[in-house]
Amino acid sequence: DVKVTQSSRYLVKRTGEKVFLECVQDMDHENMFWYRQDPGLGLRLIYFSYDVKMKEKGDIPEGYSVSREKKERFSLILESASTNQTSMYLCASRPGTSVYEQYFGPGTRLTVT
């Protein structure tokens, strides 16, 4: 079974803090994704990566950066957390193009106070 794990289920941070969210997949997938999910808005793509050290902006990259130093690990970084970044963050991975199945992690519920 494909497994996508995220470093924290729940996280509470203060405004202005630097926040790291980590995601690890164990199936050697090329593609990894970070989404945020807010009520009534569905999942929105923040960044994705199709290879080590490669990254592409998604629909809402502002205020975020990412790092992919190893194939299995994709990190989302909030350089200076703000209250409007309070959300559910979901990581996903996929072996190839969008014809393939995409597997999600359990999510990190981030609260910025």
Next chain:
Amino acid sequence: KNQVEQSPQSLIILEGKNCTLQCNYTVSPFSNLRWYKQDTGRGPVSLTIMTFSENTKSNGRYTATLDADTKQSSLHITASQLSDSASYICVVSVGGATNKLIFGTGTLLAVQP
């Protein structure tokens, strides 16, 4: 603009009853359509994935249909169980080089005893 719309937004049914969730999309070019189940506080889990040439696919008590001409899909749940209480998300994959997924906002289903 590529969009996926789901209805109803929420639904309450009694245990043992059947229900049908709807998904309309305006995505071009179309690659495939997926239905995900997302339990509260968890990441989405895939139920079905259908390509252009498939018009029905089952996964246990879940049956998805696809009408590519009218750009509509439905998810039918038979003999509902309390564990079916979740959000059901319709996702359409854009064909071609973008590899992008377009997410609906989901239908929140509550199954009551």
